[in-house]
Amino acid sequence: MFQLSDEQIAIQDTARRMANEIFKDRAADIDRSEQYPWDNVKDLTVAGFMGMTIPKEHGGLGLSYMDVVLVVEELARVCGVTARIVVEGNMGAIGAICAYGSKKQIERVAPLVLAGDKPAICITEPGSGSAATSMTTTAVKKGDKYIINGIKHWITGGGVSKTHLIFAQVEEDGERKGIGGFIAVRDEDKGLIIGKREPAMGLRGIPETEIIFEDLEI
Known part of the structure; x- marks a missing residue:
């Protein structure tokens, strides 16, 4: 039977706590105002949820897509926008660049994503x-x-x-x-x-x- 590792459970717990204690109360205002949630981005960045999949040699955590999904699942329960930011801050463009880009290309964009950029x-x-x-x-x-x-x-x-x-x-x-x-x-x-x-x-x-x-x- 598949089981999460202790590290994955800790990631999931952190994401769930942030969802319930921080992002839940902001979600409706984000939808009403149609403004990008820079405060949420800051919180995600501090928590290490941006650039999770970037290799360690480029400053990231070198984690898996499964680890990212655990975060996305918890955040999506309360705020789709915040969850989407985590998706694109770890998969999508940055995933493709890390998989197929040159060292120079990765070194150019990795610091941006780790600082909170959603590619x-x-x-x-x-x-x-x-x-x-x-x-x-x-x-x-x-x-x-x-x-x-x-x-x-x-x-x-x-x-x-x-x-x-x-x-x-x-x-x-x-x-x-x-x-x-x-x-x-x-x-x-x-x-x-x-x-x-x-x-x-x-x-x-x-x-x-x-x-x-x-x-x-x-």
């Missing part, structure tokens, strides 16, 4: 959603750089996320090479523009926005 994944476009192969955003190679142009839509965390994992159609010497992933940091990489925010029925405390790339150089 954004930029796949969906106005004309393509789950059919990612239909995306029209391009990354054209020029010298040793890629120039990204296009529009993404319904990007969770637009305007609050610093780290962006952008997927685009790669072109080299006029030839399509398939879809590639690129990392950009808001306010550091020129050409990443936050567009309009869309209204949402749920998870209203996390903005869903357009993101526009105008000659974003990576």
